[in-house]
Amino acid sequence: MIKLENIHRNFQVGDQTVRALDNINLIINDGEYVSVMGPSGSGKSTLLNLLGLLDSPTSGNYFLNKNNVTELNENQQAITRNKNIGFVFQVFHLIPRLTAAENIGLPLVLAGIPEAERKQRVHTALDSMNLLDRSHHKPQELSGGQRQRVAIARATITEPSILLADEPTGNLDQKSGLNVIETLEQLNKKGITLIIVTHDAALGARSTRSIRMIDGRIESDVGASNVTGT
Amino acid sequence: MLLARDAIRFSWQALSANTTRTFLMLLAMSIGVGSVVILTALGEGARNYVTAEFSSLGTNLVIVIPGKSETSGDNPMGLIGITERDLTIDDALALKRHPKINRIAPLNIGVAEVAWQSRKREVSIMGTNYEFQKIRQWKIAQGKFLPKTDMSRATSVCVLGADLRNEIFGAHSALGQWIRIGDRRFRVIGILDKEGQSMGMDVGDSVFIPVASAQSLFNVPALFRIFVEVKTREAIPKVISFIKGTIQERHQGVEDITVITQDAILATFDRILSALTYSIGGIAAISLFVAGILIMNVMLVTVSQRTSEIGLLKSLGASSKAILNLILIEAILLSSLGALIGLILGQLGCWGIRSAFPDLPAYPPAWATLASILIALITGVLFSLLPAKKAARLDPVVALSNR
Numbered sequence: 001m002i003k004l005e006n007i008h009r010n011f012q013v014g015d016q017t018v019r020a021l022d023n024i025n026l027i028i029n030d031g032e033y034v035s036v037m038g039p040s041g042s043g044k045s046t047l048l049n050l051l052g053l054l055d056s057p058t059s060g061n062y063f064l065n066k067n068n069v070t071e072l073n074e075n076q077q078a079i080t081r082n083k084n085i086g087f088v089f090q091v092f093h094l095i096p097r098l099t100a101a102e103n104i105g106l107p108l109v110l111a112g113i114p115e116a117e118r119k120q121r122v123h124t125a126l127d128s129m130n131l132l133d134r135s136h137h138k139p140q141e142l143s144g145g146q147r148q149r150v151a152i153a154r155a156t157i158t159e160p161s162i163l164l165a166d167e168p169t170g171n172l173d174q175k176s177g178l179n180v181i182e183t184l185e186q187l188n189k190k191g192i193t194l195i196i197v198t199h200d201a202a203l204g205a206r207s208t209r210s211i212r213m214i215d216g217r218i219e220s221d222v223g224a225s226n227v228t229g230t
Numbered sequence: 231m232l233l234a235r236d237a238i239r240f241s242w243q244a245l246s247a248n249t250t251r252t253f254l255m256l257l258a259m260s261i262g263v264g265s266v267v268i269l270t271a272l273g274e275g276a277r278n279y280v281t282a283e284f285s286s287l288g289t290n291l292v293i294v295i296p297g298k299s300e301t302s303g304d305n306p307m308g309l310i311g312i313t314e315r316d317l318t319i320d321d322a323l324a325l326k327r328h329p330k331i332n333r334i335a336p337l338n339i340g341v342a343e344v345a346w347q348s349r350k351r352e353v354s355i356m357g358t359n360y361e362f363q364k365i366r367q368w369k370i371a372q373g374k375f376l377p378k379t380d381m382s383r384a385t386s387v388c389v390l391g392a393d394l395r396n397e398i399f400g401a402h403s404a405l406g407q408w409i410r411i412g413d414r415r416f417r418v419i420g421i422l423d424k425e426g427q428s429m430g431m432d433v434g435d436s437v438f439i440p441v442a443s444a445q446s447l448f449n450v451p452a453l454f455r456i457f458v459e460v461k462t463r464e465a466i467p468k469v470i471s472f473i474k475g476t477i478q479e480r481h482q483g484v485e486d487i488t489v490i491t492q493d494a495i496l497a498t499f500d501r502i503l504s505a506l507t508y509s510i511g512g513i514a515a516i517s518l519f520v521a522g523i524l525i526m527n528v529m530l531v532t533v534s535q536r537t538s539e540i541g542l543l544k545s546l547g548a549s550s551k552a553i554l555n556l557i558l559i560e561a562i563l564l565s566s567l568g569a570l571i572g573l574i575l576g577q578l579g580c581w582g583i584r585s586a587f588p589d590l591p592a593y594p595p596a597w598a599t600l601a602s603i604l605i606a607l608i609t610g611v612l613f614s615l616l617p618a619k620k621a622a623r624l625d626p627v628v629a630l631s632n633r
Contacts, residue, residue, distance in 0.1 A: 054545055054626040075549045082547020093542045093630065097247035107546045109236045154546070 002028040002051060002162065002193070007060035009046055009216075020046040021057070022216035027224075028195065028209075030161060033188045035204040036197045038213035044197045045166060047213065051195065052085050052164045053077045065161070082111050086155030086192075088184070090167035092147045094139040094154075100146075101126065101135040104153045111158065125153040129183065145176025152183055156192070163187060165196045169203060181206065232552050241560040244536075251532070252564065255525055259568020259610070260575055262518035263602045267576025269514045270598035272583065273507025275590040280503060282591075284496045290332075290463050291365065291492040294325075294456040294473060298486050315481045316452035319381050319441060324480060325458060328472050330465035335362035336381060336441045337455040340448040342412040344437055346398045353394055354436045355411060357444020363389075363422075365459045368433070373405050373420035376440055384442035388416035392424045393434035411437060412447050466491055511598050515605055521568070522609030525561060529617035533557065533624075540621050541629025550622035557618035558611060565610025569603045576602075 009021035020043045028034055036044045049055035050062065053069060062070045069080055094103045101122050108118045126132045129149040139147055148168060155163055165184060169177030181203065188194040196207065204210055209223040245252045296317040322336045338357030343350055356362075363375040375389055388411065395404050404418050416439060424434060445451055460469045470489050478485045533540070540553055548556075576594060583592040 049627045052545065054630070075551065078544070078547050078549035078552070081545065087545045089630065093538060093545075095539055095542070097243050102243075106543075109240065110232055110543065110546055110548045110552060112233050112236075114233070115236075158547075 001030055001063075001065055002026070003063040003066075004050075005061040005063070007050065007057045007062065009043075009050060009055065010058045019216045021050065024060070024216075024218060026211075026218065026221075028193060030193055031188070031191050032193055032195075033185070033206075033208045034193075034195045034211060035207035035209070036195065036211045036213060037199070037201070037204045038219075042213040043216040044213050046216075048164050048166055048195065048197050051162070052087055053081050082107055083158055084160050084162060086152075086158070086160040086163045088148070088151050088155050088163065088165040088168045090170040092139070092144075092151045092171070094147055094150060096139050099136050099138055100131060100142065100150045103139065103150055104157055106154060107158045121157060122153075125157050129153045143176065144172045145179050148172060148176070148180045149183060152180070152187070156187060160192070162193045162195065165194070167198055167200075168196065169198075169200065232548070232555065237552075237556055237559050238563070241556055241563055244556075244560055245563060248532075251528055255521075255528055255564050256568045256571055258521040258524045259518075259565055259606055260572035262514070262521040263569045263572025263606050264575035264579060265517050266511055266514040266598055266602035266605075267573060267594045268579040268583070268592075270507055270511040271576070271580040271592040271594035272590075273503065273510050274595045274598075275583070275592035277500060277503035277507060278591045278593075279589060280499050281496060284492060284499065289492075290460040290466060292458040292460060292466060292469060292473065293490050293492075294458065294477070295488040295490065296452065296454075296486070298488055315484070315486055317456060317477075317487065318451060318453060319445075321477055321480055322453065322456045323381060324476050325456065325473055327476075328469060330461050330469050330472075331458055332461045333361040333365050333457075333459040335359050335365050335457040335459075336453045337362065337457060338441050338444040338448070338450065338452075339454045340444060340450070342447065343410075344394065344398065345410040346407060349398050351394065351397055353391075354432070355444060355447065356436055356438050357441040357447075358438060359441055361459075362438070362457065365457050369423035371421045371423040373418070375420050376438060377419075379440065381440075382442050383440065384446055385440050386414065386416045386443065387419045387440065389420040389422060389438040390418055391422050391432075391434040391436045393432075394437065395421050397435075411439065414443075414447060416443075463493075466493070507595070507598075511601070515602070518602065518605045518609055521606070522613040525564060525610055526613035526616060529557065529561060529614050530620065532560075533617045533621040536621075537624060537629045540624050541626045544624070544626035545630060553624075554618045554622040557621050558614055561610045561614030561618070562607065565606045566603075568610075569606040572602070572606070573599065 004024050004026040007021050007024040008019065011018040011020055024047065036047060038044045046055065050057060057070060061068055064080065064084060069077065072080060104125050105118045105122045108121060126135050129152065131146065131149055131153065134142060134146060139150070142150065163184065168180055168184065172180060184194055184196070185206070196203065198204055209221070211218055212220040294317065319336060322334055325331060325334055335358050340355045341352060342355045343352050358376065359381050360376045360378045363370070371392060377385065377387065379385060388409065390404060398409070399407070404421060407418050408415050409418060422433060458469065458473065460466050470491070473489055474485055474487070477487050543553060580592045580594055583590065
């Protein structure tokens with residue numbers, strides 16, 4: 001479960017302080033399907049980075065599964081990221097010199113999991129993404145949709161509880177985009193908390209909960225589950 | 231935490247994905263290591279060459295020179311000296327008393343014309359005794375060396391150097407022939423084997439006659455040198471003080487000789503040539519340093535090129551330390567591979583030098599090989615620390631947005 005408490009995130013741009021996040025209070029329960037929408041500069045990407053522990057708040061507290069992760073040091077945050085959080089990016093961010101299987105296995109490599117176990121889990125992940133025949137292909141030999149499915153397999157290989165997707169269909173044609181979204185939604189049905197940042201209203205409409213942000217604030221939050229965690 | 235094996239594999243893949251960059255860095259590193267190996271091998275080869283030359287003088291050799299030079303002992307050639315009293319055959323005979331002295335050979339040198347039939351040649355004439363050949367470890371090609379007689383007895387026999395024999399006699403047989411040296415006649419009793427140049431004397435173009443004969447031929451009673459072969463290396467200091475004491479006694483209390491040992495000469499040359507080896511090794515090490523700077527530059531470029539990859543790794547759960555290690559492992563792989571190639575190149579170069587100059591034992595010393603590998607690794611790591619730290623410090627948000 002995610003709980004944000006009075007989160008502020010300020011950036012210094014020249015003399016000006018930009019309030020990218022301005023007093024955000026938010027609770028997202030396990031297994032929710034949340035879309036974050038809003039115009040450019042509304043702070044939705046900053047929110048996603050913060051949720052993914054890639055960024056730290058200027059002030060406020062972030063509780064992940066009741067642990068105050070803002071108090072963790074850099075190394076502990078890295079471990080938390082590896083175990084609990086999966087990222088899917090608009091530009092896929094696959095490493096071009098590694099094969100699909102190697103890209104998927106990367107989080108396990110970083111976690112220090114032995115090769116035999118890694119192989120097993122990568123195989124399962126490839127299978128579930130229908131990519132088994134592509135396992136030895138380099139990213140440039142894959143289609144956009146396949147690349148994004150490799151990225152999703154990589155994001156979910158450590159079985160995280162939260163999947164953060166930043167415009168996951170932004171670089172895909174409609175058909176592959178839909179395929180990717182369906183893949184993500186299937187994962188959500190299996191229990192993963194799915195948080196998607198998008199410009200695409202149609203995509204946003206698919207989620208069970210929509211958060212709309214403007215100027216670093218949550219303007220509207222529709223469809224929040226009534227369970228209020230503490 | 232990242233397993234070492236996986237980290238190495240990951241870095242290796244990064245290196246092999248960018249062949250041009252990797253090739254250039256390996257080239258720089260291997261040239262650095264290779265030049266250290268080759269240059270120190272040259273220095274060491276020169277040192278060993280000189281050492282071998284001096285050893286060919288004979289073992290446990292002490293040379294007595296008339297006159298006392300101010301820098302006694304350490305003056306390698308001992309040529310500067312003011313003669314107080316002549317060194318005589320009697321002086322040489324007096325030295326024979328010491329039990330630790332194995333052989334004594336006096337030496338007188340002059341230049342005279344050697345003639346046989348119509349052929350004439352101006353050569354060095356060396357007056358000495360039968361022990362000189364043993365001390366210098368020369369081989370006899372034909373006949374024998376000077377006879378074992380009293381040093382003060384002048385006999386009319388001579389031994390020719392190989393070159394001189396060929397010049398004068400050509401196809402004729404030399405042994406038993408009478409030749410003219412200056413205004414006297416000598417019978418040829420032996421021919422030296424080819425010896426070449428030894429310590430500045432062209433042995434091949436010399437004639438050896440008994441020391442007393444040389445004295446009367448040149449009308450000089452004084453000896454040019456006395457060569458003393460000591461039985462053991464340990465006895466050399468005792469023998470030296472015995473020589474100094476005996477000669478001083480015989481020369482009315484004046485110590486007017488210089489005694490040099492082969493060891494002293496060797497030690498001096500050894501010091502000079504070792505210093506030379508170290509300094510050229512040091513100069514070559516600078517090229518390693520330059521290679522290190524190149525590695526730093528290329529690594530910095532690598533880090534900025536791979537910014538988004540580093541951001542990705544962070545988002546996948548790599549700590550700053552893991553990123554630092556990955557970049558350092560890349561540097562270590564590069565420098566150790568570069569060092570390995572450099573070693574192979576260096577050894578090939580040394581082999582080439584040895585093939586071109588068989589006299590020069592151009593083998594790289596072990597310390598230089600070790601030092602070059604260590605310097606390669608250390609510079610590789612040190613110069614990668616900055617780029618690695620830069621990579622580790624990258625803000626993942628900024629890094630990921632870099633497309």
